[in-house]
Amino acid sequence: MxxxxxxxxxxxxxxxxxxxxxxxxxxxxxxxxxxxxxxxxxxxxxxxxxxxxxxxxxxxxxxxxxxxxxxxxxxxxxxxxxxxxxxxxxxxxxxFSNSASWLIAMAFIMAYGISKTGLGNRIAYWMIRRFGKRSIGIGYAITVLELILGALIPSNSARTGGVVWPVTESISKDYDSLPNDSSRKKIGAYLSFTAFHANILSTALFITGAAPNMVASQMASQKGYTMTWIGWFTAAIVPVLIATAVIPIVIYKIFPPEVKETPNAKKWADDRLQKMGAITKPEKIMSIVFLLAIILWVLSGIFDIPQLDSTFIAFLAVGLLLLTGVLTMKDALNQTGAWNILIWLSILVFMASKLISFGFIDWFSKTIQSGLHGISWGIVLAILIVLMFYTHYFFASGTAHMTALYLPFLSVAVATGTPLALAAMLLAFTGAINASTTHYANGPASILATTGYIKQGEWWKYNFILGIIYLVIFGGIGSLWMKMIGMW
Structure with a gap:
């Protein structure tokens, strides 16, 4: 019935x-x-x-x-x-003509080819084989793997749940490090926590790293600032690389694994690569199409050519994957995440645009500006970033948080004299790094905080420490870097 x-x-x-x-x-x-x-x-x-x-x-x-x-x-x-x-x-x-929504929907469909062809797992095994002699090396391998996947898979939950966590879990269990057991601290807890923070960095590095980034992009455009793929990447590259070097070693110090040497990891990766066999034709085509898309996205930020529109490039990539048989139309239609995000992102951006056209955002920014009269824009921006970061304790969705606060905060920052590009990018980055708060902060947090390897108290305590490090790196070094390259 x-x-x-x-x-x-x-x-x-x-x-x-x-x-x-x-x-x-x-x-x-x-x-x-x-x-x-x-x-x-x-x-x-x-x-x-x-x-x-x-x-x-x-x-x-x-x-x-x-x-x-x-x-x-x-x-x-x-x-x-x-x-x-x-x-x-x-x-x-x-x-539903919103270009950012269609861009990320097409990127979701492109990303399905990573799992369908097995390319994602092959990249993971290559990374473990190269860096897996010590536990900290595996931590760095997972971090670099996430950064690579960040360019290929636009869903932070899909990266963690579909590729990174299965690899992390397999390695942990190979060393008899089991969830909900005292053995979890052998290596499983360290790798799981490192995997989560690797996801934060991959999200921050690419405009297509997660849905909240695209929300920020569309909200920024309402204030006259255009975020391109290459523009976001250029602004993010230095703070992300510094954090990539720092975060795994900090986690290694504050939440150390009991197992330091991992000589079996290389054999583990070799065995799985051997089972996969030689790289297949679908994997080769998948790699070529993704590299082509990334090259064109980079060029779209340099040259003003209509055919290099970033959304059209995503359509082109999906078309090539369909044309070559890597994907089928059934594959595309089955990507419910793509069509779901097309609906909700389009609607939220539309509703935010109505707030602007009806004058609400302009009224809000002027009201706050009058209350902050006489305070330097640098202090105002710092306050807004801290608020954007720590108010995430009250949100279980990065998208909802970004939609609710990004545009009002950006309007206030600009109204008090903050350079538009600086405010737009720092607030957008904060929407990625504020996942370093709770076990419900975003999808990857919900996945990794419930595996049984990390206790909730540990999650909150160590994330609080790392959150401060992120604020320093992105707010301080990130601002200086954007000043050096002339963004503000």
Whole structure:
């Protein structure tokens, strides 16, 4: 007998209470805000809270928010042109023309080829074979593996869950380091914790490293700053490389493995490479297509050529994978993560754009600016970065956090005199490194903090230490690096 699908109806309670309460406060709204601006704010806040409480998956929750937006008369279905002024009011269907959403959706489909062909595992085994003589060497191998995969797989959860964690778990168990057991500290706890922080670094290095990066990109464009693949990479490369050198050794010191030497790791990797056999034709094609995509993404940030649009490059790569038979159309349609992100990212960006067009963001930044009058922009930016980092303790989703705070914080920073590029990039980086907070900070945290290798108290304690290191590296060294290369 067919049954209804499970819906978390309790998850609707908090967003409904807060959304309705804000809506009812419309007559009491601050001076300078229109009715539409306040009502859009109420719908937006309720939607973001729904993304946290998750009555439905994020795609379903944001879709309901979009429906309420239309029913409330805050947006039409299709674009409407005012016959008197010629002004265009964006309809909800225009939300799904968002280029960043399509870019990351296509990148998800491209990334499926990594697991389908086995290329991801082959890269992992190569890294372990090269650096796996000592436990700290394996830690660095996992970190470098994540950085490579960050360019290939746009989902931080997919990188961890699909490639890095299975490899980490296999190595740990080969050394009789078992979860939920005193043996976890032999090597499993160290490798698991290192794998998590490697994921943070791979997320920070590439604009396509995770969905919150693309949210930041779209929000920054609302303020007139364009983030390109090569621009993000150039700004991130120095702080990420420094953190790549520092973080594994810090973890090795504060959370050391009992097993220091790992001579069997090379044999372990060799055995698995032998089972895989010679590199296959699909793997070769997959490698070529990804390298081509990365080269074109780099060129798109250098040359102003319409055909080098980053989203079109992603479409081109998927087309080549389909044309060569590496992927099938069924493979593409089965990538539910791609189509899910296309829905929710498009909707959230559309709703944020409505907050701008109704004047809410401009009012917010001017209000905060007046309260910060006389304070230097450097201090304001530092405060905003610290707030962006530590408020993540209250969020279980990097996407929800970035959508809620990035644009208001960026507006405040710019209004107080902070260079636009500096503020845009530092706040975006903070959206990646603030995963170093809780065991529910993002998808990879949820995966690795529940494996049984790391206790919750250890997770919070050591992440707090590493979080300070990230703030120093990205906020301090990152700012100096961007100054040296002329970004601000």
């Amino acid at each position: 067919k049954t209804l699908e499970k819906v978390n109806y309790k998850g609707f309670i908090l967003p409904l209470i807060i959304g309705i309460a804000l809506w009812c406060c419309t007559p009491l709204r601050p001076a300078g805000l229109s009715v539409q601006a306040w009502e859009m704010f109420a719908v937006f806040v309720a939607t973001i809270i729904g993304c946290i409480t998750k009555p439905l998956p994020i795609g379903g929750t944001t879709l309901l928010g979009l429906i309420v937006t239309v029913l409330a008369g805050l947006a039409p279905i299709k674009d409407e042109v005012n016959p008197k002024t010629g002004a265009v009011t964006s309809g909800i269907l225009s939300a």
